[in-house]
Amino acid sequence: MLKLSPAARAKTSAGEFVNMVTTDVNRIRFFWFRLNEFIYSPLNIGFCFILLFIVLGHSAWYGVATVFLFVPLNAYAAELQSKFEEKQMEFKDARLKLMSDVLSGIKVLKLYAWEPPIQKRIAQLRERETTELRKANYIGIGLMESSFTMCPILATIACFVAYTLIEGHPLTPQVAFSCLMLFQMMRYSANQLPVLVSESIRAFVSMRRISEFLDADELDERHFHRLETNTSDIG
Template sequence: MIYNKGLTLSCQSKQSHTSGEIINFMIVDAERVGDFSWYLHDPWMVALQVALALFILYNALGLASIAAFVANVLVLLANIPLRKMLEKFQYKLMESKDTRMKATSEILRNMRILKLQGWEMKFLSKIFGIRRVEEGWLKCFVYTNAMIDSVFLVAPTFVSVATFGACMFLGVPLESGKILSALATLRILQEPIYNLPGTISMIAQTKVSLDRIAAFLQLDDLRLDAIEKLPSGSSETAIEIADGNFSWDMSSPTATLKDINLKVSHGMSVAVCGTVGSGKSSFLSCLLGELPKISGTLKLCGTTAYVAQSPWIQSGKIVDNILFGKEMDRDKYDKVLEACALKKDLEILSFGDQTVVGEWAINLSGGQ
């Protein structure tokens, strides 16, 4: 669900969530929700076990069992402020993870610039700084978890002392049979009390993860009705825009693209020319349905393919980059070279399509 949502996010939603955050949703949060299934039945099982143990104690010790009940309630109440702290620290920890993932992915994406400028150590220290903040919240989380564990480790002894102290105060005769029976019951009571910290910790973490995932899934999607798609062959016109007005910011009074009218027939080659910032890329975005439509109509007949200005080249031969793992079909291969106007380029190269391109296609021009 998170992956599919990431593919359909609107442009405004993408600005508030980086790829690093989305990776965290999939790797950390989704896994945590899955792990919670192990703890799903613990809350009601603990309540049932405690109730049965107190019933057995009442039969053995009478009114002194009330002291055991009160002691258990006090132990359970002690975890409320600790649980709230745990939840808060978990939120902060996940936020710092998102920040670190965002910074790391941005640095890796622009590593070439960093190496050219000699900024590696500067940005490495920045990553370490963000990591130290994350470690600080992680320490707070772990220390709070340890406090919860400590409370519940002391709890069985505290309950036993309170129970037998009440017996002495109320004058309940402590026969060996009653003492052994009560100790056995209190020992049974220890297991749910021991397991409770882990359950509380997991509930807090799962709630945080679910809230984060829910907030992400509620973000706005691209509007599916922005483009009217016609089946292939149903129209002679491939692309038609009539009185189209599009805007990246729907709240802005000025549209990004105004009064666009365009008609492109099948088989036409169209070049969109203009100065920097004139809206060429925005125009392509509106054809893809990524630029929100204010008014007008946009019709596309058939399917659409979009090739962005970010070529990705494998280290290997040119022919391997063209085939990309497929079997050689010489007729189709020649047609592709002709369509891409590559034959002239291959004639210039010493070894033609057997030329090996290095890292980042260092021996090819930008156009090639």
């Protein structure tokens, strides 16, 4: 922070720096902790689809097509959540900056009795921050959870309908229970994906913010002279 140039320091407030240290770093850390699940879940879904092809044959393609129908919806939900997360972090930075200014100028604030307007301004920023957070949770995560929950169920129905009505095969207990077990395994991974996608979006937003801070202009060290203390001259 001290090595930033005046122009870069004007763009980066102390509240934004504190927010990066306390929030953004933790989001990236949590993402790396669950990276193995992010790799395991798609592999598990792909493995289940391969077994479905072995059991159902070409009827499994209908389940795959059903899954791909949900891809645009999930992409739209992820884009919405990323946008809401960025706005929420902007309002949080503004609130922390205002709090830092209030604490640094607390004597002037108390002297002129500015507590009510400052408190109102902080409450407004907090309300806008929580509004964006609710949007990210309800629209982004809620939409993705609904999509990933309904996707295996609709894929199961599509596979069974294609297997019995289109291809004319009898739905024996061996086929039915084997497919239900595979879809149950797939449903567990599908239920984990919304949380993993949400955490990855938050982590990438945080990495973008930290990257912009690290790429900011710094002071030219050639313009400074380091003072060296000669201990022999003391005393």
